[in-house]
Amino acid sequence: MGADTVRAALTSDMRHRLAAVVELAPDLIAAEPPAAYGREALADTDILITGWGCPRLDASALDQAPRLRAVVHAAGSVKHLLSPEVWERGIVVSSAADANAGPVADFTCAAIAFAAKQALPTAARYAMGWPTVAEREGADGRTVGIIGASRIGRRVIARLAAHGAGYRILLADPYVSVAEAQELGAELVPVDALCRHSSIVSIHAPELPETRHLLNAERLALLPDGGTVINTARGSLVDTQALTHECATGRLAAYLDVTDPEPLPAEHPLLSLRNVLVTPHIAGAQGSEVSRLGAYAVAEVERLVRGLPLLGEVTAADLARSA
Template identity: 45%
Template structure:
């Protein structure tokens, strides 16, 4: 008889719970085949409504749920229908939308692919930092208009990345990856994170500074703070006004971490520049002035995993499922006590 406890020979009974679109994007046929090698996976369609008779029938016997974007909330009622459920493997980042207090009270183990999703966000951020330093976007616009080369020997000394100063707001998974990717460059890195000590910052190879100093000293500030009640509007008018003339603010976290009105005023005035993959609201109204502002680049929340990067999420979830089934536990667990600091 197949054991029902993680360890040698254990094949968990599993089901996929997420939106149909998310499943089609993240779990391609080869990924599904790989999951079937290590668990008894419920056949499609995926569970996007956990109240249906079919969903309740499947939930009654599952050990593990593979979740993703659009997963229904795993509340007390759902858990009563899933008495054997012991683990949730999430193929995206934040689990706040579906993992409830009832899950933690049950002792359900939770894993997230946040570490995998952090990589493309960090890559986007690095690209934008380096492009901003060379002022590529605005110079390309000028070149398109003039269609003649300017005198490159008269380039302003504020242009370039050599010994520029980049500030990282929060040593999150993404923030730490950005720091790592910046190391090969001749760039000074400052960090503000109230939960990181000066000694920890030194181990990361960065200088730990206060929040006002971060904004006052940096040529570029990159925001990686999760949106929590304590961080809503954290980047307010006083911080934005303290940024040096021509500085760049990059936001790939959540729009509401930044005071949108204050940022708009500074960018429209030409004081600073902005690269925004997130805004508040998202998307901005069609008549918002930032759409037509040459000092702002707005992208449609594309920094996270997309296209072939979805496979990385599936691969991490697959590896986590295999480890959990073997009794080895998760490499990327979500800890209940860390929820207050996570997105």
């Protein structure tokens, strides 16, 4: 992983925990590609801890680590990091995506609370006068549409269902049954119906060919006037041009932690619209939160050494439905 990630994720406490169960290489390897020492150390490596900045582990990289038996990723998605050869060689994979999901769910629920109170449009009108009691928006009774019962989507549903605001929660996910949706605290509906009936739509689906522009111009047009789109998943799930048009007219608002392209060009209209908040992919673990990812990865190494099942194991089959 990158040197900055090493410092943030693998604190001295985490390294002491690792040293108690495995033999650590004398120096952490953070270079890309590995220097001569790194290549020598990889040849004797059984467990590799990866993170942001790690080069892709393809066949040529794996050939440098013939003893490798596990890759423990101190971050979220492994989709673009690992090649199929990893699983073909019988290497076990774990990801700290569960640890990363908490901050994203927190961020999303905060955005939903802001959206329910129409914070951005109200702030834009602030200079025109203090809103009356009748003009103020509240969260009670709002219908929130969740697209994707992912690990983050499920956390968001659980937090909204437990919230005193009395949200009505709709869910669209082709892999979830009506009964399972009810157990989560949501009502299962098709995507079009979700868009038509939700004043707030939050996206938590994976980036796949079939999910590209899942929220296209037609579906965005289904959202009621004054609706809000929240995207903390992947930028490609929303048609950026169509969303820009809807927000520029003032009909919709948006909270976007991811965009397509990413980053947006400096002159892009979404960056200057007052009913849109664009943040630079910060919903996941940031700053001191990154240590959560390291702690999760270290705990997985401890479980691996003790012969226990990995909590964050990722199989090759999982990639087809993962972010």
